[in-house]
Amino acid sequence: MNQVWIAIVAIIVAPLIGGLLAGIDRKITARLQGRYGPPLIQPFYDFFKLLGKTRIATSRTQFIWLYGYLIFMIAALVMLVLKQDLLLLVFLLGFAGISFVLAGFSCKSPYSHFGANRELLQILAYEPVLLLMALGVFATNGSFMISEIFESSTPLLAKLWPIFIALLVVLTIKMRKSPFDISTSHHGHQELVKGIMTEISGPYYALVTLTEWYELVLVLGLIALFWANPLWVEILIALAAFVLELIIDNINARMTAGWMVRFTWAVGLVLCILNIAYLYFMKGVS
Amino acid sequence: MTLEWMLAIAILLPLIAGILVFIIRQYQLRGLIVILTAAVLIVNSIYFLKIGLPVEYTPESHMWGTIITILDYAMLLFYIYVGLSLKNWLVFIFALTQIVPLAWWEFGMGASKALEEIKPAFVIDQLSVVMVLVISIIGSLICVYAIRYMFDHEHHLNLEKSRQSRFLFWLVMFLGAMNGLVMANNLMWLYFFWEVTTLCCFQLIAHDLTKEAINNGARALWMNSIGGTAMVLAMIYLYQTYGGDVEYLTVSTIIQSGGAEVLLLLPVALLCFTGMIKAAQMPFQTWLLGAMVAPTPVSALLHSSTMVKAGVYLVLRLAPAFNPLLGIMVAICGAFTFFAASVLAISQTTGKRVLAYSTIANLGLIIACAGINTELSIAAGILLIIFHAISKGLLFLCAGTIEHLIWSREIEDMEGLAEKAPLTTFITAIGMLSMFLPPFGMLLGKWMALEAAYLIPLAAFLFILASAATMVFWAKWLGRLLQVLPRLGRKLESLSLSYSVPLWVLVLGIFVFGIGVAPVYEKFVQFAVNNVIAIGNVFTEGWNIVLPGGAAAFSRVGVELLGSYPVWPLFIVFAVAIVMPLLVIGLKPQELRPVYLCGEQVGDSTDTDEWISAGDEKAKLQLGGYYFKDALGEKALDPWVYTVAIALLVIMFGIVLGVGL
Numbered sequence: 001m002n003q004v005w006i007a008i009v010a011i012i013v014a015p016l017i018g019g020l021l022a023g024i025d026r027k028i029t030a031r032l033q034g035r036y037g038p039p040l041i042q043p044f045y046d047f048f049k050l051l052g053k054t055r056i057a058t059s060r061t062q063f064i065w066l067y068g069y070l071i072f073m074i075a076a077l078v079m080l081v082l083k084q085d086l087l088l089l090v091f092l093l094g095f096a097g098i099s100f101v102l103a104g105f106s107c108k109s110p111y112s113h114f115g116a117n118r119e120l121l122q123i124l125a126y127e128p129v130l131l132l133m134a135l136g137v138f139a140t141n142g143s144f145m146i147s148e149i150f151e152s153s154t155p156l157l158a159k160l161w162p163i164f165i166a167l168l169v170v171l172t173i174k175m176r177k178s179p180f181d182i183s184t185s186h187h188g189h190q191e192l193v194k195g196i197m198t199e200i201s202g203p204y205y206a207l208v209t210l211t212e213w214y215e216l217v218l219v220l221g222l223i224a225l226f227w228a229n230p231l232w233v234e235i236l237i238a239l240a241a242f243v244l245e246l247i248i249d250n251i252n253a254r255m256t257a258g259w260m261v262r263f264t265w266a267v268g269l270v271l272c273i274l275n276i277a278y279l280y281f282m283k284g285v286s
Numbered sequence: 287m288t289l290e291w292m293l294a295i296a297i298l299l300p301l302i303a304g305i306l307v308f309i310i311r312q313y314q315l316r317g318l319i320v321i322l323t324a325a326v327l328i329v330n331s332i333y334f335l336k337i338g339l340p341v342e343y344t345p346e347s348h349m350w351g352t353i354i355t356i357l358d359y360a361m362l363l364f365y366i367y368v369g370l371s372l373k374n375w376l377v378f379i380f381a382l383t384q385i386v387p388l389a390w391w392e393f394g395m396g397a398s399k400a401l402e403e404i405k406p407a408f409v410i411d412q413l414s415v416v417m418v419l420v421i422s423i424i425g426s427l428i429c430v431y432a433i434r435y436m437f438d439h440e441h442h443l444n445l446e447k448s449r450q451s452r453f454l455f456w457l458v459m460f461l462g463a464m465n466g467l468v469m470a471n472n473l474m475w476l477y478f479f480w481e482v483t484t485l486c487c488f489q490l491i492a493h494d495l496t497k498e499a500i501n502n503g504a505r506a507l508w509m510n511s512i513g514g515t516a517m518v519l520a521m522i523y524l525y526q527t528y529g530g531d532v533e534y535l536t537v538s539t540i541i542q543s544g545g546a547e548v549l550l551l552l553p554v555a556l557l558c559f560t561g562m563i564k565a566a567q568m569p570f571q572t573w574l575l576g577a578m579v580a581p582t583p584v585s586a587l588l589h590s591s592t593m594v595k596a597g598v599y600l601v602l603r604l605a606p607a608f609n610p611l612l613g614i615m616v617a618i619c620g621a622f623t624f625f626a627a628s629v630l631a632i633s634q635t636t637g638k639r640v641l642a643y644s645t646i647a648n649l650g651l652i653i654a655c656a657g658i659n660t661e662l663s664i665a666a667g668i669l670l671i672i673f674h675a676i677s678k679g680l681l682f683l684c685a686g687t688i689e690h691l692i693w694s695r696e697i698e699d700m701e702g703l704a705e706k707a708p709l710t711t712f713i714t715a716i717g718m719l720s721m722f723l724p725p726f727g728m729l730l731g732k733w734m735a736l737e738a739a740y741l742i743p744l745a746a747f748l749f750i751l752a753s754a755a756t757m758v759f760w761a762k763w764l765g766r767l768l769q770v771l772p773r774l775g776r777k778l779e780s781l782s783l784s785y786s787v788p789l790w791v792l793v794l795g796i797f798v799f800g801i802g803v804a805p806v807y808e809k810f811v812q813f814a815v816n817n818v819i820a821i822g823n824v825f826t827e828g829w830n831i832v833l834p835g836g837a838a839a840f841s842r843v844g845v846e847l848l849g850s851y852p853v854w855p856l857f858i859v860f861a862v863a864i865v866m867p868l869l870v871i872g873l874k875p876q877e878l879r880p881v882y883l884c885g886e887q888v889g890d891s892t893d894t895d896e897w898i899s900a901g902d903e904k905a906k907l908q909l910g911g912y913y914f915k916d917a918l919g920e921k922a923l924d925p926w927v928y929t930v931a932i933a934l935l936v937i938m939f940g941i942v943l944g945v946g947l
Contacts, residue, residue, distance in 0.1 A: 057873050058881045060772055061704065064867045071863030072724075075856070085849040087733060088724070092856075095723045098761050099863075105765030107772075108702070108895055109881035110909060116765060117912050120758055127754040131736075135750070138740055144849040198882055273747065280743050 018213025115196025565597030617657025623650030
């Protein structure tokens with residue numbers, strides 16, 4: 001029963017945190033660009049305004065996949081707060097991503113398709129890193145269970161710092177920030193319009209915004225796992241990663257999709273592999 | 287029913303039914319016989335669950351041995367004839383490399399007398415029963431589907447003389463040979479059934495008698511004949527090494543060695559190699575890709591329940607006889623195939639080729655599981671066999687149905703299929719989702735395999751890359767089907783019963799087996815695993831499949847769980863996420879709008895996909911998929927793939943010979 005309560009609290013609190021972080025994002029970004037920026041809770045105003053709009057769609061099936069995106073993201077988050085299997089969590093996150101891609105594909109719109117294809121390339125780029133993270137956690141703890149991470153006295157960061165760096169790259173992709181804001185972005189771009197979001201509007205757009213808040217909290221949660229004890233360091237490390245992303249976003253230009261895949265595979269995967277190979281090697285020696 | 291009768295029904299009934307459908311030229315009657323045979327086979331296969339396992343059986347009369355020997359030579363002589371008449375020297379050579387050693391061994395060396403004494407001829411354990419169920423149930427459904435499909439197929443080709451009888455003969459007989467294969471214990475009999483499946487496969491691929499069909503059939507024939515040759519050599523080696531002791535010519539004796547006997551290593555590796563060829567592992571993948579020219583029921587049968595599954599079955603069966611080094615090499619070969627095939631699938635533009643590469647990839651995964659060779663990985667392998675058979679069977683039947691709707695196999699032609707054929711698209715989408723996403727069984731198998739792969743990090747790494755590539759090619763294809771204008775859903779298309787019954791049964795199977803995976807695991811798979819390897823236990827706990835920490839050497843203190851997988855909750859999540867919105871929410875026509883085309887639309891109707899192009903010309907909006915032919919196409923990757931795959935095989939045999947000598 002206890003677990004059910006934890007899950008319910010997480011489902012309610014996560015979007016509040018996510019929305020607030022989005023507000024902080026807008027504020028800091030504005031300041032970095034020499035603007036004043038909207039109020040901190042502007043994302044919530046936007047969200048409720050979108051919810052109240054008339055329902056419009058360009059495809060009769062798109063909304064199914066948008067619900068899939070939301071619900072599977074929540075499921076992944078629940079896996080995290082209940083300290084379940086990390087590998088399975090990554091697979092659930094994968095379903096959420098694929099569901100969003102299918103939403104993009106399910107209307108006959110060139111911009112939506114651009115975005116969906118690029119979103120798919122993003123999955124190709126970050127999915128192996130996330131799975132390798134799970135393998136790295138296994139190599140340190142001997143288990144794929146998140147609960148085991150909390151049992152450990154030394155933080156994961158000590159042994160898995162290369163994987164941590166790779167995960168920061170994934171965070172940038174997941175937050176759709178420069179240089180990886182290629183499937184859609186927070187600002188309209190000419191050739192892309194709004195990418196995969198082009199055909200999503202009104203309440204459905206609110207749905208996607210909500211999902212993105214969950215996603216942000218989830219990925220920051222994964223980052224926090226790298227210093228799971230004590231709690232205040234956990235929160236601090238997640239916040240630090242978040243602020244770092246904002247700075248990276250503002251000092252970088254947008255790159256191409258091909259560049260993204262090459263970069264993540266060349267840097268991210270190599271970091272992960274070296275990390276895991278080293279861990280296995282040390283096990284072999286001792 | 288006695289065991290004798292059950293075996294007779296499983297193996298001989300398809301042969302008799304095959305002969306009957308071959309003789310009968312009337313469409314309805316022939317269909318009725320196929321349906322009855324399918325029903326009897328399914329019931330019979332379920333009866334196998336009721337007997338105490340494992341059981342042994344050897345026919346009393348020596349007559350069967352003699353018949354099998356005669357048929358062995360008849361088949362090999364037929365291969366020689368095929369080689370000569372097609373002037374295909376590879377077929378000819380690899381038929382000779384089988385028949386010459388075999389004849390020399392049996393008659394030149396006088397082994398034939400001793401070979402009659404091999405006992406027991408059949409050993410039926412849980413693994414065999416799992417295979418028999420897969421073959422009899424899914425294989426039979428495909429045969430039922432074939433009745434109508436071949437009728438439409440010939441109608442489309444405008445053939446003067448119907449060849450449906452011939453087709454159904456080979457199709458139905460295939461099931462009997464497969465049933466024999468998975469229960470045979472005597473290696474000589476195993477070899478016989480093995481050859482029958484090769485023969486059926488050749489006949490079915492070449493069925494349409496086009497130049498391409500015959501060539502591809504011949505390729506399947508000679509590649510699998512290499513496997514046959516390896517099997518013959520393994521048998522002769524065993525006979526010679528043990529000084530004419532035929533006891534070692536049974537699967538059960540080989541397995542009991544537990545990988546400890548050095549002398550057994552080479553024959554085990556050879557048999558494994560045979561299995562890998564039949565499972566179309568790289569570098570032998572081309573025969574399965576070529577098999578795509580055949581009518582779709584053939585592909586469905588080859589990919590889901592027969593032929594390639596014989597290959598993975600043999601490797602899984604032999605897993606206990608691997609020594610650790612051989613195991614690692616088999617695992618890496620399998621994992622490499624999984625990876626390479628998944629990446630190559632991204633660049634494919636033909637639907638059936640994507641399916642083919644996906645099959646090759648999943649077979650690689652299963653073989654890698656056998657190579658990892660722990661209780662957990664073997665369990666994963668068996669689960670993957672079951673779930674892959676259901677999902678892939680369904681997908682091929684869908685591909686066939688789509689082909690008969692649009693008369694094309696190209697993915698680009700399937701664009702917007704959700705509009706033309708919502709029902710077929712719905713079923714296809716379920717099939718595709720079930721191949722790679724939670725909560726379905728294939729993902730459960732993959733998850734277990736990945737958690738088991740920690741012993742061999744290189745294999746785990748290849749699994750991970752392959753798993754990412756898998757998502758891309760499925761989502762890409764599914765996206766093409768789903769791309770529609772808002773007018774979707776005016777009316778559902780109607781499908782013939784012979785199409786829709788197998789389709790819906792398989793869809794039902796995906797959900798029933800997916801949701802009930804815990805009881806399925808406890809009732810079937812667990813014992814199948816324990817018959818192969820008797821250590822530890824993967825257990826089920828309420829809603830979860832729980833993996834105990836087998837990584838004692840790796841872990842700190844007190845680690846109890848390796849991982850856990852909540853089955854039912856995930857299905858509930860799926861129902862809430864996808865099924866509920868589908869049923870509950872419907873958009874009203876006035877809520878639909880045309881897509882954004884920078885204001886260049888022609889008119890403002892919802893269903894228009896015309897826009898004003900350069901020079902004020904009207905043009906239809908056309909969208910295409912990404913295939914990355916330059917980077918990931920066969921032309922770019924094949925040289926690398928072949929180099930690595932061949933090198934891996936050479937290393938494998940190098941190690942085996944190095945240890946053995």
